[in-house]
Amino acid sequence: MKSIWKGAISFGLVSIPVQLYSATEEHGVSFRQVHAADGGRIRYRRFCELEDREVQYAEITRAYETEDGELVVLTPEDLAELPLPSKKIIDVVGFEEVGFFDPIQFSRAYYVKAADAAAAKPYVLLREALKRSGRVAVVKVALRNREAPALVRVLEEEDVLVLHTMLWPDEVRSAQAVAPDEKVTVRRQELDMVDSLMDALGGYDPEEFTDEYREAVEALVASKEGIAPLPKEAAAGEERGQVIDLMSALEASVQAARDKRGGTAAPRKKAAAKKTTAKKTAGTKTTGTKTAGTKKTAAKKTGTAGKKTAAKTAGKKTAKKTTRKPGKAA
Known part of the structure; x- marks a missing residue:
């Protein structure tokens, strides 16, 4: 991997020379524009x-x-x-509990590496302090011609620090327009049935997920090159109309999920204790100070950059798995 940024993490009087590396890469299908008449490449x-x-x-x-x-x-x-100042310095402005920030605020992830042997001791010191306290470091950083709030956390599976850049509060849209308009009540039996469905479906197994669109495009390209015949079209699933009897639909879903898993339901994990969500106002982000404020996931737009991220949600600590969950930073 090639580093995309070199600088230092600064907290108090401690400075840690570090390098940042992109933690993710996408493997989507890439197309080129051509002239439909003769296939000639389009140039701009x-x-x-x-x-x-x-x-x-x-x-x-x-x-x-x-x-x-x-x-x-x-x-x-x-x-x-x-x-x-943030061009070459990742300035630590405060610390928050793991799960304080809502994942909707996260942008990109970068591995943090100690720049040299002398930086290893303070690097490990910060890493172990974050692990012991169960907190993340709140920082400001300038990357790719953009200054943004960010957090530094410990990726415990590999024992390294990870930096997650975040959006400013006024870059997160309000969800009020998409919430249900009418008051809806659900019965306990319906909730119990959904619990059964969740148990039957089980947890996340990355081996069960594939990019079917990418596979279909690659098969289409291979058929056009004469390498392989085009696969037969998959049978269309039953058309789903409006659900009239919710309980019947849930019962059928539970049975179908159990049949798919061989008639057994995945063991239910003990639910994590709920954490009271406290919201904070998006104030001007010049230091690590905070002010009490309104209860909104996305802070209102104030028209200036340099504001403190406003949403706090109850979060679960990242499960120790070989494969990491994308988009989750706690």
């Missing part, structure tokens, strides 16, 4: 609309578009001189 050219000519990449710089449409040109030198 960089064109200056004022001079009406093609320009080379070396002639291109950046510009910021204002609200009235004016373009303010910014050179690489201008951007390099920005007074931004």
